[in-house]
Amino acid sequence: MKKIYTITTLLALWLNAMAQDVNLRSPLLQELDDNMVLVDGGTFTMGASQNQLKEAESDEKTCHQVTVDAFYICKYEVTQDLWTYVMGKNPSHFRGARLPVEDITWNDCQKFIAKLNELTGETYRLPSEAEWEFAARGGNLSKGYKYAGSNTINDVAWYNANSGNSTHTVGGKMPNELGIYDMSGNVYEWCQDWKAPYSNQHEVNPQGAEEGSCRVNRGGRWGGSARACRTSDRSMSSPHYHFYHLGMRLARSTKNQK
Numbered sequence: 001m002k003k004i005y006t007i008t009t010l011l012a013l014w015l016n017a018m019a020q021d022v023n024l025r026s027p028l029l030q031e032l033d034d035n036m037v038l039v040d041g042g043t044f045t046m047g048a049s050q051n052q053l054k055e056a057e058s059d060e061k062t063c064h065q066v067t068v069d070a071f072y073i074c075k076y077e078v079t080q081d082l083w084t085y086v087m088g089k090n091p092s093h094f095r096g097a098r099l100p101v102e103d104i105t106w107n108d109c110q111k112f113i114a115k116l117n118e119l120t121g122e123t124y125r126l127p128s129e130a131e132w133e134f135a136a137r138g139g140n141l142s143k144g145y146k147y148a149g150s151n152t153i154n155d156v157a158w159y160n161a162n163s164g165n166s167t168h169t170v171g172g173k174m175p176n177e178l179g180i181y182d183m184s185g186n187v188y189e190w191c192q193d194w195k196a197p198y199s200n201q202h203e204v205n206p207q208g209a210e211e212g213s214c215r216v217n218r219g220g221r222w223g224g225s226a227r228a229c230r231t232s233d234r235s236m237s238s239p240h241y242h243f244y245h246l247g248m249r250l251a252r253s254t255k256n257q258k
């Protein structure tokens with residue numbers, strides 16, 4: 001009996017190891033890992049900085065110092081091939097393996113992330129709003145651009161004047177200072193936070209409100225204005241809301257983070 005138990009245990013361990021090996025070899029998961037950009041921690045001014053002021057809305061006007069720890073963020077929005085690999089179905093309105101996934105709720109993002117972490121053993125998550133803005137501004141390499149990577153929107157973003165009314169293959173425009181694409185335009189990106197008014201205090205790793213009714217969306221979209229593509233512009237949606245302009249970008253904690 002003991003022998004049978006030992007053989008069964010060894011077989012289970014071997015199958016588990018094989019499964020992990022298969023996942024490690026999955027080109028999409030490997031590519032995702034390769035596409036995660038390390039953003040060194042730092043302190044920046046969050047909110048409508050001087051070059052944003054003319055177009056700024058009230059919810060972004062309280063400029064304040066924010067410090068974030070180092071984290072990883074993907075250089076691309078989540079693509080439809082990755083979403084389909086993890087979830088087994090594709091909810092997107094516009095179809096294409098390398099188009100960003102869209103028409104997903106914040107709750108869908110959490111399910112996707114849970115499955116992805118199960119497959120990889122990693123700690124993928126949505127970025128916080130502060131992490132998103134720090135990364136969009138180019139982190140410690142920031143040149144202070146109005147959009148993510150340029151003051152000329154056409155260089156870096158798909159929006160209503162150039163998109164032809166659809167999403168585009170990720171990475172089709174110039175990247176920002178950190179090598180990250182499409183933070184301005186293409187699809188809006190869900191952040192982890194409940195939307196909250198800004199504090200005027202220096203904050204460290206802010207995570208938004210403890211509760212609320214809407215989660216943060218950032219970066220503008222293919223069918224929206226240039227104004228909404230600015231690095232400090234803030235938008236929000238109910239976590240149950242989905243539409244074909246709303247997608248996501250993955251972040252990942254470093255080994256030093258929880």
Ligand SMILES: [Ca+2]
Nearest residue numbers: 182183185187
């Ligand atoms: Ca985007």
